[in-house]
Amino acid sequence: MGFYRFTIPTIVLTVLMRTAPALAIPIDQIPNPRHQNAWVSDVSNVISSDRERQLNQMLDDLEKKTTIEMAIVTIPDAMPYANCKELTTDLFNRWRIGKKTNNGFLTVLCMKERRVEQEIGYGLQAKLPDTLLHQIQQDKMVPAFKQGDYAGGLAADTFALIKVIEGTPHPQRSSNSFMLWIVVTFMIVIILVILFSGSRSSNRSRSSNRSRDCESDDLFIRDDSFSRDNSNGSSFSGDSSFGGGSSGGGGSGSDW
Structure with a gap:
């Protein structure tokens, strides 16, 4: 023991x-x-x-x-x-x-x-x-x-x-991997720009179609909807002997 x-x-x-x-x-x-x-x-x-x-x-x-x-x-x-x-x-x-x-x-x-x-x-x-x-x-x-x-x-x-x-x-380093990174980044940016531009064009087209549809509806209903849309849219302290950065x-x- x-x-x-x-x-x-x-x-x-x-x-x-x-x-x-x-x-x-x-x-x-x-x-x-x-x-x-x-x-x-x-x-x-x-x-x-x-x-x-x-x-x-x-x-x-x-x-x-x-x-x-x-x-x-x-x-x-x-x-x-x-x-x-x-x-x-x-x-x-x-x-x-x-x-x-x-x-x-x-x-x-x-x-x-x-x-x-x-x-x-x-x-x-x-x-x-x-x-x-x-x-x-x-x-x-x-x-x-x-x-x-x-x-x-x-x-x-x-x-x-x-x-x-x-x-x-x-x-500075000069390597193939760094150049590849630049190329890939550039391609991604181009793709995003193309996708964004296409999305905006599509949105404009749908907006234009909706406008034409509205024109065939009753004028007062359209104006009332527009008013509602506008109203919705408006609507360290610590232990330090350093310099205080x-x-x-x-x-x-x-x-x-």
């Missing part, structure tokens, strides 16, 4: 310790890095101390040069949110990342979901459109994350974003 009294609690404790990294963390318990004069909140402990210092220095220099506030967060699980995107948007607005010009940027790694989300304020959307964010994610973060190099992927992505902000264009609803995400 003594053996079991010792072994069972030990097994339970071991299981809890091993599953602890996958447990959800309430959003109000995610440490705000600005309270420590930093920009990175590595809750999942996937970034080495040296890399974290490097990232914080890069982001601190960026803020001093441009006033742009860019934060990075890693969390074990998006729960209780439905997905990583919802959590990222809520966290962005809770912390109020960015200045009053809404030039904030937030990167969140949801480890259990194997998903990265980036949320952006209106003030940065012209420089960092969603399509560009997704391309940089695919180029810099996803390959590194698949190898387990989360710190390296975040550093490469951050460096690429800063270069774009400074005015250096990110290399808000999300513009833009951004992008990628799985790895």
Whole structure:
């Protein structure tokens, strides 16, 4: 009996310790890095101390040069949110990342979901459109994350974003799949235009026929119906040491 009294609690404790990294963390318990004069909140402990210092220095220099506030967060699980995107948007607005010009940027790694989300304020959307964010994610973060190099992927992505902000264009992909996507999109637009035009012509024809039918009816009945038709027709506050910005609803995400 003594053996079991010792072994069972030990097994339970071991299981809890091993599953602890996958447990959800309430959003109000995610440490705000600005309270420590930093920009990175590595809750999942996937970034080495040296890399974290490097990232914080890069982001601190960026803020001093441009006033742009860019934060990075890693969390074990998006729960209780439905997905990583919802959590990222809520966290962005809770912390109020960015200045009053809404030039904030937030990167969140949801480890259990194997998903990265980036949320952006209106003030940065012209420089960092969603399509560009997704391309940089695919180029810099996803390959590194698949190898387990989360710190390296975040550093490469951050460096690429800063270069774009400074005015250096990110290399564009030229692939057959991209050209095929353009052709297919163009064909879909043409088909929709043709269908819409045909529908309008058909509606005009039916309307013309109804008008001719009405002319053969009693004038007063027609006028009364017209009057009825006309009468029917008329008839985040939160925990923040950031600059007070808000999300513009833009951004992008990628799985790895």
